[in-house]
Amino acid sequence: MNRYFTVEHEWIEVDGESATVGITDYAQSQLGDIVFVEVPSANTAVSKGGDAAVVESVKAASDVYAPVSGTVTQGNAALEGDPALVNTDPEGAGWFFKLRLSDPGELDGLMNAAAYQAFVEGL
Amino acid sequence: MRYLPLTQPDRTAMLAAIGATNIDDLFVDVPIEARLTAAIAELPLHQSEMAVERHFSALARQNMAASHHPFFLGAGAYKHHIPASVDHLIQRGEFLTAYTPYQPEIAQGTLQMLFEFQTQVARLFGCDVANASMYDGSTACWEAVGMAGRISKRKKALISSGLHPHYVSVCKTMAKYTGDTLDTALPCFEATDSARLIDMIDSETSCVVVQYPDILGRIEDMTAMAAKCHEAGALLIAVVTEPVALGALKSPGEMGADIVVGEGQSIGVGLQFGGPYVGLFACKEKFVRQMPGRLCGETIDAEGKRGFVLTLSTREQHIRREKATSNICTNSGLCALAFSIHMTLLGECGLRELAHINHATACAAANRLAEIPGVSVINEHFFNEFTLKLPTEARPVVRALADRKILGGVSLGRLYPDNGELERGLVVAVTEVVTPDDVEAFATALQEILS
Numbered sequence: 001m002n003r004y005f006t007v008e009h010e011w012i013e014v015d016g017e018s019a020t021v022g023i024t025d026y027a028q029s030q031l032g033d034i035v036f037v038e039v040p041s042a043n044t045a046v047s048k049g050g051d052a053a054v055v056e057s058v059k060a061a062s063d064v065y066a067p068v069s070g071t072v073t074q075g076n077a078a079l080e081g082d083p084a085l086v087n088t089d090p091e092g093a094g095w096f097f098k099l100r101l102s103d104p105g106e107l108d109g110l111m112n113a114a115a116y117q118a119f120v121e122g123l
Numbered sequence: 124m125r126y127l128p129l130t131q132p133d134r135t136a137m138l139a140a141i142g143a144t145n146i147d148d149l150f151v152d153v154p155i156e157a158r159l160t161a162a163i164a165e166l167p168l169h170q171s172e173m174a175v176e177r178h179f180s181a182l183a184r185q186n187m188a189a190s191h192h193p194f195f196l197g198a199g200a201y202k203h204h205i206p207a208s209v210d211h212l213i214q215r216g217e218f219l220t221a222y223t224p225y226q227p228e229i230a231q232g233t234l235q236m237l238f239e240f241q242t243q244v245a246r247l248f249g250c251d252v253a254n255a256s257m258y259d260g261s262t263a264c265w266e267a268v269g270m271a272g273r274i275s276k277r278k279k280a281l282i283s284s285g286l287h288p289h290y291v292s293v294c295k296t297m298a299k300y301t302g303d304t305l306d307t308a309l310p311c312f313e314a315t316d317s318a319r320l321i322d323m324i325d326s327e328t329s330c331v332v333v334q335y336p337d338i339l340g341r342i343e344d345m346t347a348m349a350a351k352c353h354e355a356g357a358l359l360i361a362v363v364t365e366p367v368a369l370g371a372l373k374s375p376g377e378m379g380a381d382i383v384v385g386e387g388q389s390i391g392v393g394l395q396f397g398g399p400y401v402g403l404f405a406c407k408e409k410f411v412r413q414m415p416g417r418l419c420g421e422t423i424d425a426e427g428k429r430g431f432v433l434t435l436s437t438r439e440q441h442i443r444r445e446k447a448t449s450n451i452c453t454n455s456g457l458c459a460l461a462f463s464i465h466m467t468l469l470g471e472c473g474l475r476e477l478a479h480i481n482h483a484t485a486c487a488a489a490n491r492l493a494e495i496p497g498v499s500v501i502n503e504h505f506f507n508e509f510t511l512k513l514p515t516e517a518r519p520v521v522r523a524l525a526d527r528k529i530l531g532g533v534s535l536g537r538l539y540p541d542n543g544e545l546e547r548g549l550v551v552a553v554t555e556v557v558t559p560d561d562v563e564a565f566a567t568a569l570q571e572i573l574s
Contacts, residue, residue: 036412056437061437061442061443063446
């Protein structure tokens with residue numbers, strides 16, 4: 001599976017030059033009930049580590065960073081009406097945005113599932 | 124009453140506790156050349172409370188107080204009658220605080236009052252949602268420009284030439300640090316610059332800021348402006364410095380304005396030497412997450428009872444830190460309360476009636492003043508404030524009127540120094556406190572001065 005993880009608790013699923021980004025199950029469990037998500041609109045340029053989206057729970061508002069650089073092709077419109085999708089299916093239907101990668105080499109520094117699992121257990 | 128209860132033994136004991144022998148020991152770090160060697164010349168020594176009171180009363184008597192003479196000053200701050208009940212009610216212990224609640228949910232009464240205030244502001248402005256108030260109209264205006272920038276992700280604001288120049292100044296001060304570009308222009312007597320602004324709106328425009336009625340008292344339909352803004356992905360911001368006008372005029376929200384801000388002073392808050400005042404801020408619901416300031420919401424508690432909370436706090440800096448929508452983390456609590464109580468006492472019918480009286484009184488005054496040879500009213504439309512064009516510079520005329528105990532308006536030369544023909548403009552506000560005798564005294568004096 002071409003899924004990578006960041007230390008900021010985003011996941012990115014890569015399919016050729018395209019990728020889908022969301023926040024991990026661990027992230028949603030820490031945030032609690034999510035009440036609002038702001039996703040980037042298509043054609044927004046994002047850079048690795050830069051702000052890309054905002055997620056608000058009853059406890060806090062947090063920025064979601066772009067795991068890699070690229071151009072957003074689609075934000076998940078379903079989250080506007082149903083932000084709780086991030087709680088119920090964070091690594092599936094609760095995805096945040098899709099983007100076209102500008103430098104696939106940037107994936108090299110990210111963790112795979114096992115490494116992320118170990119990282120979370122160490123927190 | 125004793126204000127200085129510290130006795131000499133108290134001082135000695137305190138000095139002993141920190142190992143200092145006398146008061147001067149506390150100042151040894153101040154360089155000798157920076158210290159005073161003697162009392163300041165010409166500054167009198169302390170005096171008794173009675174003497175100070177007498178002195179300051181005498182100084183105060185040199186002022187021409189708004190209530191003592193015919194008074195026609197406006198241009199952003201308006202003298203209206205405030206019922207005695209407003210001042211009585213705002214001073215009740217349950218209400219009396221200038222501050223926003225920081226442990227809000229234990230202060231249900233305060234929150235309910237803020238919720239009512241927000242409801243009144245939203246209805247007055249024709250908007251979906253209003254916040255719990257800002258510092259004043261000018262800062263509310265800037266916050267609206269900043270908010271439009273966040274929503275549109277653009278940095279160019281077009282400012283109408285009819286926006287109060289002090290509001291323009293505040294925007295310029297703030298824009299210096301945010302990198303926003305403000306397109307500003309001077310007003311002219313012949314026409315507003317709405318057509319020019321509509322032409323200028325493009326894909327880089329974040330917002331257009333229009334005052335309603337404008338600084339010269341003119342009133343324009345904003346519908347076409349709103350349509351052009353929306354077509355270009357820009358926001359229309361309307362600024363209302365005299366909210367009583369909305370008792371008679373169509374609200375900016377109904378004409379398509381996205382954000383409506385204003386100065387709430389004219390309802391329930393006195394002139395008070397220019398402050399504290401209360402900024403009003405309202406917008407369309409879809410923009411609420413980009414709104415600055417405190418926002419009170421209605422909810423139900425665990426037992427199903429109606430209750431109030433401060434809501435959408437994730438916009439604010441105690442949670443969002445540097446990414447908050449604004450650095451304001453308070454509201455003008457007491458002035459908002461006064462606004463809300465006065466508005467409640469008026470009710471919709473009362474506000475409409477008050478607006479009607481203002482307009483009728485202003486029309487009578489405009490007609491009378493326009494009879495003076497050489498004086499013309501530049502407005503096609505106005506509410507309770509209009510601009511006279513005098514045959515001469517207005518500033519010395521205002522001074523000459525003041526010498527005759529008449530506060531006869533705000534000269535445009537004061538607001539726009541050194542700008543040619545504008546120096547002949549005199550902005551005259553006429554509210555319900557103005558009597559026919561006041562108008563006659565003003566007109567007579569003005570005619571004498573000009574002849």
